[in-house]
Structure formats: C-alpha cells, structure tokens
Amino acid sequence: MTLLFLRCNPLQKLILIVEDDVAIREMVVDALVKAGFDTREADDAESALTLVGEKLPDLMLLDWMLPGHSGVEFARRLKHKEDTSEIPIIMLTAKGEEHDRLAGFDAGIDDYVTKPFSPRELIARIRAVLRRTSMYGGPSAIQSGKLSLDPASHRVLSNNQPVKLGPKEFKLLHFLMTHPERVFNRVQLLDRVWGRNVYVEDRTVDVHIRRLRKALFPFGADNYIQTVHGTGYRFSSENQ
Amino acid sequence: MTLLFLRCNPLQKLILIVEDDVAIREMVVDALVKAGFDTREADDAESALTLVGEKLPDLMLLDWMLPGHSGVEFARRLKHKEDTSEIPIIMLTAKGEEHDRLAGFDAGIDDYVTKPFSPRELIARIRAVLRRTSMYGGPSAIQSGKLSLDPASHRVLSNNQPVKLGPKEFKLLHFLMTHPERVFNRVQLLDRVWGRNVYVEDRTVDVHIRRLRKALFPFGADNYIQTVHGTGYRFSSENQ
DNA sequence: TTTTTTTGTTACAAAACTGTTACTGTTAGG
DNA sequence: CCTAACAGTAACAGTTTTGTAACAAAAAAA
Numbered sequence: 001m002t003l004l005f006l007r008c009n010p011l012q013k014l015i016l017i018v019e020d021d022v023a024i025r026e027m028v029v030d031a032l033v034k035a036g037f038d039t040r041e042a043d044d045a046e047s048a049l050t051l052v053g054e055k056l057p058d059l060m061l062l063d064w065m066l067p068g069h070s071g072v073e074f075a076r077r078l079k080h081k082e083d084t085s086e087i088p089i090i091m092l093t094a095k096g097e098e099h100d101r102l103a104g105f106d107a108g109i110d111d112y113v114t115k116p117f118s119p120r121e122l123i124a125r126i127r128a129v130l131r132r133t134s135m136y137g138g139p140s141a142i143q144s145g146k147l148s149l150d151p152a153s154h155r156v157l158s159n160n161q162p163v164k165l166g167p168k169e170f171k172l173l174h175f176l177m178t179h180p181e182r183v184f185n186r187v188q189l190l191d192r193v194w195g196r197n198v199y200v201e202d203r204t205v206d207v208h209i210r211r212l213r214k215a216l217f218p219f220g221a222d223n224y225i226q227t228v229h230g231t232g233y234r235f236s237s238e239n240q
Numbered sequence: 241m242t243l244l245f246l247r248c249n250p251l252q253k254l255i256l257i258v259e260d261d262v263a264i265r266e267m268v269v270d271a272l273v274k275a276g277f278d279t280r281e282a283d284d285a286e287s288a289l290t291l292v293g294e295k296l297p298d299l300m301l302l303d304w305m306l307p308g309h310s311g312v313e314f315a316r317r318l319k320h321k322e323d324t325s326e327i328p329i330i331m332l333t334a335k336g337e338e339h340d341r342l343a344g345f346d347a348g349i350d351d352y353v354t355k356p357f358s359p360r361e362l363i364a365r366i367r368a369v370l371r372r373t374s375m376y377g378g379p380s381a382i383q384s385g386k387l388s389l390d391p392a393s394h395r396v397l398s399n400n401q402p403v404k405l406g407p408k409e410f411k412l413l414h415f416l417m418t419h420p421e422r423v424f425n426r427v428q429l430l431d432r433v434w435g436r437n438v439y440v441e442d443r444t445v446d447v448h449i450r451r452l453r454k455a456l457f458p459f460g461a462d463n464y465i466q467t468v469h470g471t472g473y474r475f476s477s478e479n480q
Numbered sequence: 481t482t483t484t485t486t487t488g489t490t491a492c493a494a495a496a497c498t499g500t501t502a503c504t505g506t507t508a509g510g
Numbered sequence: 511c512c513t514a515a516c517a518g519t520a521a522c523a524g525t526t527t528t529g530t531a532a533c534a535a536a537a538a539a540a
Binding site: 481482483484485486487488489490491492493494495496497498499500501502503504505506507508509510 | 511512513514515516517518519520521522523524525526527528529530531532533534535536537538539540
C-alpha cells in the first residue's frame with residue numbers, strides 16, 4: 001500500500017462532499033474551489049469513511065439520499081465517533097423532504113441546503129457554519145499553555161516533549177482540552193469520553209484523571225486538570 | 241412604576257421574538273411556550289432593545305422587515321455591541337428574499353427560517369442553534385463589581401483572581417448574585433440554596449455567610465454581602 | 481501462545497466540606 | 511444604661527467526596 005502525503009495549504013479549509021449525482025458534485029466542487037476551499041469527493045458512505053480516515057475534513061456536505069445508508073444515518077454515525085463528532089455537517093436535501101429535516105437536526109446536523117441551490121448560497125452557508133464551529137475545536141492541534149494535543153497524529157506534547165498516554169487518557173484529555181474552563185461531572189465525562197450506553201462506575205473517571213495527572217506530572221503540567229469538589233473536573237490553562 | 245419580579249426557571253432558555261405581525265408572533269410564542277421556552281415579545285427594534293437591556297435572551301428571533309430599521313441592520317448592531325454580540329439570531333424572512341439572505345449570513349446571523357414555517361421546524365432550528373452555540377460560553381458569567389461568577393466553569397473571580405469556595409458557598413453566592421439588592425431571610429435562603437424539605441438550623445446560614453465573607457475577605461470583596469439586622473442577608477454590588 | 485499494556489473495580493487513606501454548638505460581640509428599644 | 515434578641519465567630523465532630531495504590535480481567539502486541 002502506498003501512502004500519499006499531500007501537501008495542502010493549512011489555511012485552506014478541507015470540504016468533503018458526499019454525493020452520488022456527478023453533475024451536482026462537479027458543480028459544487030467547482031464553486032468550492034473558486035471560493036478557495038480544498039475539496040475531496042466521495043459518492044457513497046463507504047468511500048467517504050475512507051477519506052475521513054485519511055484526513056479529517058473541516059466540514060462535510062452530505063447528500064440526503066446515499067446508496068446503501070441514508071445520509072442522516074451516516075451523519076449520526078459520524079457524530080457518535082469521538083474523533084469525527086466535531087466535524088460540522090451540511091445536508092443536501094431535495095424539495096419536499098421537510099419532515100425528515102427534523103430528524104436531521106436531531107442527529108446533530110448543522111445546516112441543510114435544499115436542491116436546487118445557488119452556489120452563492122451554498123458558499124454563504126458553508127462560511128456561516130465554519131465561522132460558528134471553527135471558533136472552537138478545529139481538527140488541528142490544540143494548544144493550551146505548554147501542552148499541545150494533536151488529534152491527527154494522536155500525540156500529546158508538553159514543551160515539545162512527547163507525553164505517553166493510554167488511549168482512554170488521550171481521549172479524556174482531548175475532550176477536556178476541547179472544552180476548557182468548564183466543569184464536567186463524572187456522568188458527563190463518561191457520556192462524552194466513554195460513550196453513551198456504557199455502564200462503568202463513576203469513580204472510574206477519578207482513576208483515569210489520576211492516571212492522566214500522573215503522566216503529566218513529570219512535565220509540571222498536571223495542574224491543568226483541576227478538581228471541583230462536589231462537581232467534577234475542569235481543564236484550565238490558567239494554573240490554580 | 242411597578243417592578244415585576246418574575247420567577248423564572250434558570251434552565252429555561254429565554255427567547256426574544258421581534259416581529260410586528262401579531263398573528264405570527266402569537267403563533268410562535270405559543271409554540272415556544274409549549275416547547276418549554278421562556279419568551280419575551282417586541283414589535284419593533286426600539287422595544288426589543290429595552291427588553292435586551294433588562295435581561296439578555298439566550299436567542300433572538302428577528303423579523304426581516306421591521307418598522308424603522310431593517311432586521312439585518314438591527315442584527316448587525318447587536319453583533320457589534322460587546323454584551324449582545326454572542327446572542328444567536330434566527331431571522332424570519334418571507335419567500336423571495338433569497339438574495340438578501342446572503343447579507344444576513346454576513347451579518348453574523350446564525351440561521352433563518354422562511355415564512356410560512358411550521359412550528360416544528362422553527363423549534364428544531366432553535367434547538368439546533370442553541371446546541372451549537374451553547375457548547376461554548378453557555379450561560380455567561382455573572383458580573384458584579386469586581387466579582388464575577390461563572391456557573392459553567394464553576395468559578396468565582398475577584399479582579400480575575402480565583403476565589404476558592406466550597407460547594408455550598410458557591411451555591412449561596414450564586415443565588416445571592418443572581419438576586420442582588422434583595423434581602424432574604426434565613427428560611428428563604430435555606431429553601432433556595434439548600435433545597436426545600438431539608439431541615440437544617442437557621443443559624444447554619446449565618447455560618448456559611450461567614451465562610452463566604454472569609455473567602456472573599458482577602459480580595460476586599462467581603463462587604464458585597466450585607467447583613468440586614470432582624471431580617472437576613474443581601475448581596476449588593478454597591479459597597480456599604 | 482506468551483507477554484505487555486490497558487482498563488475497571490475496589491478498599492482504604494486523605495482531604496474537604498457541613499451542620500451544630502457554645503460563646504462573644506452588637507444592635508435596638510425601653 | 512440595661513437587657514433581650516440578634517448576629518459574628520471559632521471549634522468540633524461527623525459526613526461526604528476525592529486521591530491513591532493494588533489487583534484482576536480484558537485487550538493488544540509480540
């Protein structure tokens with residue numbers, strides 16, 4: 001297998017369009033490229049997943065009707081996977097699918113555009129969604145004080161020194177770092193890090209927090225994770 | 241002038257609807273109330289501003305065409321003011337205003353709904369926007385003099401220095417700060433902070449007030465909490 | 481397979497928090 | 511000025527919450 005390292009402009013947002021109608025796809029890609037976006041194309045959920053695996057896009061355009069799975073179901077799956085849950089999704093729907101739109105919103109879809117749409121409107125909506133979501137939690141590395149965490153390479157650095165973390169610890173730190181200055185109780189953390197419908201003891205969180213702190217301690221970075229007595233834990237770049 | 245103290249559920253999101261068509265307004269309010277939202281109504285920009293000044297809404301529904309100013313212009317003004325710039329806005333537009341929608345997105349409007357719309361779609365969109373925006377910077381911090389209390393991060397800052405408080409102290413201060421300039425007797429405080437059907441001695445309140453003051457003392461912020469002899473306690477941003 | 485790593489649970493220790501009390505200082509009114 | 515009700519304060523003991531280490535099961539790697 002060959003790995004392709006594509007050099008891409010980091011300032012250029014990557015849009016993944018999943019749509020089986022070639023005509024629409026080309027029209028959209030054309031508009032996106034002209035608007036200065038980088039694009040990837042897929043015509044079904046399968047190949048879309050492959051592309052997502054290669055490089056997390058900054059936004060996805062998802063056709064409502066896809067061969068195999070429906071678009072919403074695919075969106076729901078993405079939203080449930082930790083590493084892809086933050087990718088904003090815009091749905092492309094045909095007229096008269098009004099009722100189902102509601103299901104889409106519930107699935108965590110950020111916006112939708114009704115076919116036929118004007119390229120200008122599409123671009124405007126993409127920009128609007130990106131503006132909203134890129135405020136926090138882009139797919140690029142998260143920096144916080146001397147800590148930096150890169151979801152893509154699955155690495156944590158403290159003062160450019162690699163920190164060794166287990167998968168759960170990484171996920172936990174990742175979640176906390178993407179939601180700094182906010183307290184989460186144990187159940188919330190279990191929900192967001194371990195996943196819904198997973199039953200584990202509350203106190204398991206404490207143990208993992210402890211392990212995280214232990215791993216960060218040699219770098220003097222353990223105090224980023226703070227205990228809020230009676231409530232839960234908080235990540236804060238401001239010590240104390 | 242009469243001041244009405246409305247008891248409102250802090251978990252209930254406050255939606256401000258600005259719309260001059262009474263029929264639409266009532267329909268929307270009806271739907272919102274049924275969906276569990278708290279609402280305020282205004283029929284022009286003027287009165288909308290007054291209401292915003294009284295209490296910052298969690299979201300605004302803005303009619304495209306308003307008497308006096310246009311809706312977008314009003315939105316732009318809100319987005320430029322520091323304290324209101326974070327309020328998400330959903331525009332209500334009539335059919336055939338396609339072109340202008342783009343201007344709306346540029347003005348920082350979060351979404352728009354085309355009239356006529358179904359209540360269900362409206363609610364779904366409101367929920368979607370709230371979900372997106374409340375992820376970060378949810379119910380913003382309460383500021384009072386040099387003190388600020390942020391429920392999301394569960395933090396109290398005095399001159400940007402963190403104040404260490406226990407859970408009960410935090411809750412007590414939180415309650416007092418959300419009801420400033422108002423005296424509460426010990427039973428009322430026990431009810432609202434400790435919870436109904438909890439029996440503890442009245443004097444316990446005194447002790448916690450004492451602990452709060454002690455924690456605030458190093459910052460010279462202890463005199464925000466004032467004793468009203470024979471009655472109870474009051475939080476006041478004006479010292480003395 | 482064996483070995484290593486990761487994970488969840490538990491038990492106990494340590495720390496933090498809470499409510500009560502007893503005592504002291506204050507206030508308001510006679 | 512005196513007094514009775516009221517509020518401030520510190521100390522204490524009991525409770526709850528969190529930290530920590532050790533262990534065994536599960537998963538991953540070799």
